[in-house]
Amino acid sequence: MERASEVLTVGELAQRIPVPAPGGQRVLLGIAGPPGAGKSTLAQRLRAAVGASAVVAPMDGYHLRNAVLRERGALARKGEPDTFDAAGFVADLRALREARVGEPVPWPLFDRAIDEPTEGGVLIRDERVVVVEGNYLLLTDAEAPGWAAVRGMLDACWYLDAPREVLTTRLLYRHVAGGRAPDAAKVKVADSDLRNADLIARTRARAEHVLTAHGTGYRFG
Numbered sequence: 001m002e003r004a005s006e007v008l009t010v011g012e013l014a015q016r017i018p019v020p021a022p023g024g025q026r027v028l029l030g031i032a033g034p035p036g037a038g039k040s041t042l043a044q045r046l047r048a049a050v051g052a053s054a055v056v057a058p059m060d061g062y063h064l065r066n067a068v069l070r071e072r073g074a075l076a077r078k079g080e081p082d083t084f085d086a087a088g089f090v091a092d093l094r095a096l097r098e099a100r101v102g103e104p105v106p107w108p109l110f111d112r113a114i115d116e117p118t119e120g121g122v123l124i125r126d127e128r129v130v131v132v133e134g135n136y137l138l139l140t141d142a143e144a145p146g147w148a149a150v151r152g153m154l155d156a157c158w159y160l161d162a163p164r165e166v167l168t169t170r171l172l173y174r175h176v177a178g179g180r181a182p183d184a185a186k187v188k189v190a191d192s193d194l195r196n197a198d199l200i201a202r203t204r205a206r207a208e209h210v211l212t213a214h215g216t217g218y219r220f221g
Contacts (some may be wrong), residue, residue: 005221007214010042014049016209016220018155020128024100028093028130030150030157032137034197035079036170037162038213043133055127057096059134061108061117062089077192081136081199086146093132093153101128112178135196138203151206159207160218167197 008016020027029046031039040058047054062085069075074083095105102125109121124130137157139147151157162170171193175185204210211218 005210005219007217008220009217010045010049013211013218013220014046017046017050017129024102026096026099026101026128026130028096028132028154030137030154031131031133031160032135032157032200032203032207033160034162034167034200035135035193036167036174036197037160038170039133039135039160042160042211042218043131046131050129053127054129054131055122055124057107057122057124057130057132058109059084059089059132059136060110061121062086063110063117065116076188079135079192080196081139081144081147084136086136086144086150089134090146090149090153093150096124096130097153102126115178135200138206139199143199143202156209157207158209158211159204160211160213161204162212164194164197168194 017029018027031043031046033039040056043056043058047056063078064083064085066075066078069078069083074080077083092105092107099105104123104125106120107122107124108117108119110116111118111121132154136144136147137150137154138159139150141148168189171189172182172185175188176182180188210221213219
């Protein structure tokens with residue numbers, strides 16, 4: 001059955017984030033969805049709407065390094081589930097889950113300029129709301145080993161969707177802007193990114209809410 005939906009501003013969405021419980025623990029909100037859906041943009045907009053008590057913790061910092069992927073013959077597949085350090089991601093989510101507010105937890109980021117992760121890109125310390133965004137937050141181990149534990153670390157997980165043609169256009173632009181030739185970008189999108197999007201689409205029903213961009217706000221269902 002299709003969920004009833006309403007169009008909300010980002011400020012109204014921020015009010016739907018679970019409230020941190022007393023006792024100094026953080027709330028972890030997941031934003032899942034296919035590559036190119038706009039997860040990073042939504043996460044940053046939510047962080048700004050919540051204010052200084054929120055921080056974004058992207059999954060992208062857990063990309064395996066290019067040298068490792070090259071060694072494994074997996075560089076061309078970069079972005080697929082097995083090209084991430086899923087175990088490290090789960091371990092750091094657990095640290096966020098268990099650490100009290102005020103206890104520092106370093107979090108890696110991904111630098112698109114050098115196409116590599118940067119360790120300790122952000123230090124999460126006093127923030128009470130952590131917006132965790134990434135493609136594979138709702139996978140089962142049957143779909144990709146190592147990812148199933150992620151969902152249990154999150155207080156809630158929303159799914160951001162977008163039409164396939166929008167994903168394609170955004171991903172082509174992203175790869176060309178990152179230095180790929182247009183033909184190589186088309187191959188990457190068709191052979192890897194959209195295949196990942198199909199895998200991720202099967203996790204959509206596991207999210208508490210599904211969002212799509214609608215003007216300056218989001219349809220929330």
